[in-house]
Structures are given as C-alpha cells and as structure tokens.
C-alpha cells in the first residue's frame with residue numbers, strides 16, 4: 001500500500017483530497033495518510049483531521065489517517081508528498097492583497113506584488129521540505145499545489161535539485177469542464193492543448209474529427225455578445241476586449257484579466273475592498289463557516305459549500321496525478337513541469353504549465369512550439385520576473401527583489417515599487433528570515 005503525506009493538512013480543502021482517494025481506492029491503495037501542520041494550524045488540523053477520519057470510516061476503506069505537527073517523522077518512507085500550506089495563513093494573504101491596492105496596484109495573492117511576496121515566504125519552506133525528503137523519503141514524488149505553484153515548482157527544480165516534482169492548478173481543470181459543456185461534448189472527445197506558465201497560459205482545442213474548435217470557443221466565451229461567466233470563484237467575470245482576444249487566436253486563462261484589463265480590474269478590486277473586503281477577507285469568513293460545518297460529528301462527506309472556494313477540484317486533480325503515476329496511466333493533464341523544449345520561447349530548464357502525459361516516470365510534456373508575438377512578449381517578461389523572484393526568495397537579495405518588482409507588469413515601477421516592496425517586507429518580516 002501507499003503512504004501519502006500532506007503538508008498543510010489543516011487546509012479546508014483536505015476533505016476534497018480524502019474524497020479523491022476514496023473515489024479511487026480500488027486502483028489506488030492508500031493505506032496511510034499523514035496530515036502535517038504547524039502549531040498555528042493545530043486547531044484546524046484537529047477539526048478537519050477528525051472529519052477526514054470520519055470520511056474514511058464511512059467509506060469503509062482500509063486507510064489510517066494520522067495527524068501530526070512533526071513533519072520529519074511523518075515523511076519517513078513516504079511514497080507521495082502533497083503540499084497545500086499557506087505560510088502566515090490568511091492574515092498574510094490579506095496583507096499581500098491590501099498593501100499593493102493601497103498604492104494603486106492589483107492586490108492579488110498569486111499575481112503582482114502579492115504573489116511575489118507569497119513566493120518569498122513560501123519558497124524557503126518548500127526547499128526545507130525537499131531537504132527533509134532527501135533524507136526521509138528520497139524516492140517520493142512531490143505534488144505541489146502551494147501557490148504561487150509555478151514559481152514553487154521552478155524553485156524545487158532549480159534550487160532544490162529535486163526532479164520528482166509536479167505542480168498543479170485547478171484553472172485548466174475548470175476550463176476543460178466549462179468548454180466541454182459549452183460544446184456539448186465529452187472531455188474524452190476533445191483535445192486540449194495548453195501552454196504557458198501557472199496562471200498565465202493559453203490553449204487550443206481540437207475535436208475528434210481533427211477540426212480545431214478554438215475560434216468557436218473564443219466566440220462563445222469572449223465574442224461581442226458573449227457573457228463570459230465565471231471559471232474560478234475567486235476571479236470576477238470581467239469581460240475582455242473581444243477584438244484583442246480574437247487576435248490571440250487562442251483561449252486565455254481567467255488570470256489574463258489582470259494583464260489585459262488591468263485598469264478595469266483595479267477599479268473593481270478597489271470597490272470590492274471597500275464593501276466586502278479583499279478576497280482574503282471574504283475567504284476568511286467562508287473558511288470559518290466551513291470549519292463550523294466540519295465540527296459536526298455527523299458530517300462524513302465533503303460539503304457542497306467547499307465549491308465556493310476558488311481552488312475547487314484541485315485536490316481531486318492531485319489524486320488523479322498520484323493515480324496516474326502509481327498505475328502508469330499516461331493520463332493527459334495540465335501540470336507544472338520542467339520545460340525540456342516543449343515551449344520553445346522559454347528556457348529549457350524552466351518550469352512551464354503544459355498539457356502532459358502523466359506516467360510512472362512523471363510528466364511528459366506535449367510539444368507546443370512557439371507562440372505568436374502577443375503571447376510570447378508577455379510570457380517571456382513574466383518568466384523572467386519569476387526567475388528573479390525565485391532567486392530573491394532563495395538569496396534574500398534586496399536588489400534582485402526590486403528588479404523582479406520592476407519587471408512585473410502589475411507593479412508600477414519606480415519609487416512606488418520600492419515603497420510597496422519595503423512595506424511588504426516589513427509587514428511579513430517574521431516569515432522572511434532570508435531578507
């Protein structure tokens with residue numbers, strides 16, 4: 001049987017992970033699941049951990065759920081390690097959102113200044129996990145969902161010297177579901193070809209007769225008369241400029257709104273922050289009510305309310321990756337993995353988010369090739385920004401951090417970039433020993 005270790009086990013997403021293992025138990029024999037958290041998350045770990053135990057019991061499967069604050073002990077002989085932690089919890093996220101916003105910049109937890117700060121806090125912890133894995137479970141796979149998932153994967157590959165890593169996001173999963181439904185086709189009858197980096201990828205879609213249906217989907221989703229609707233809960237359904245999307249010739253991801261519609265998104269964020277608060281503040285309330293539900297000793301299944309979180313279905317996708325590796329299934333999934341030439345516009349060794357086949361030896365990216373200028377320009381700037389951010393997170397070098405801020409299109413460059421960087425570094429200093 002398999003031993004799975006989940007770092008950040010106190011997350012409210014944990015019931016989805018459990019559901020994912022239960023659903024696959026016939027082909028994926030998970031016998032031990034260790035949920036690891038830290039002192040600050042102990043109460044959450046206990047509540048959601050007890051709920052996990054009830055779920056497993058109700059399903060009648062043979063799996064022991066362990067709760068612990070001792071990561072090194074938990075990691076011993078693990079087969080798969082999944083990471084879903086948030087350094088500094090939601091209070092840190094709220095600062096990542098509110099501080100840039102105060103200075104007239106997008107306040108978002110994975111993109112812009114906030115995303116870079118989240119990388120600074122997260123990367124040293126992830127690299128510490130990798131060091132423990134080298135000692136305790138040198139053959140295990142690391143399946144990372146901790147954001148910013150692309151930069152975390154890049155850090156593990158480049159600085160952790162750890163090849164067995166796959167980064168995961170639910171955005172492609174949601175897009176595949178939405179678009180299949182829109183075309184009234186089944187997912188298996190369509191081919192989705194994604195390429196780019198986490199939260200900044202584009203894709204094409206083909207049907208089973210060999211025709212490309214990308215233009216039809218662009219028109220249905222973003223044409224002049226389209227109602228864009230929501231793909232993920234955390235991003236409002238802001239329209240795009242239909243001419244601009246048509247020119248791309250590819251489907252954008254929901255996070256492109258921050259880059260293509262910056263002014264509009266900023267305006268909306270400012271208004272929303274005044275009324276219901278930042279997304280982190282909204283999520284804090286949502287999380288409180290989820291944990292109230294999880295406390296119910298009779299609740300032994302994943303409640304519907306979890307779908308109000310932006311990351312819905314990402315833990316299920318993680319279970320599918322583990323299943324595909326364990327059973328060498330060759331399933332087609334969109335993951336963060338080393339480029340190896342699949343996107344020729346990006347460095348060979350970088351992390352990219354691409355359609356891949358998931359096999360026993362990991363992710364095999366499907367070759368994409370080169371992008372047209374509109375995609376290539378933004379993508380190369382953002383990858384360079386990621387490289388600088390990861391380097392700053394590892395070295396704690398202030399000038400490198402400032403360079404990353406300057407390069408990010410969502411950060412206003414110049415004196416105000418320095419002001420925001422300094423304020424964020426100060427606000428998060430307990431989590432930034434490297435600076």
Ligand code: NAD
Pocket residue numbers: 007008009010011012013036037038040041042044045084085086087088089090125144145146147148149168169170171310311312314
């Ligand atoms: P959360 O705030 O509930 O944090 C999860 C747990 O991590 C908490 O219980 C916390 O105590 C714990 N934690 C913090 N620091 C830790 C450490 N050093 N070691 C072990 N545990 C630690 O977070 P959440 O809302 O459940 O999200 C978890 C993470 O997953 C975040 O980084 C979030 O951005 C990410 N996420 C990713 C996707 C995706 O598409 N990849 C989707 C949703 C969420």
Ligand code: G6P
Pocket residue numbers: 109110147169170171232233234279283308309310311312
């Ligand atoms: C999805 C993303 C995640 C993101 C999350 C936020 O959009 O793929 O990477 O962090 O949802 O959801 P939340 O409910 O925490 O705002």
Ligand code: MN
Pocket residue numbers: 149168169170171199
């Ligand atoms: Mn994501």
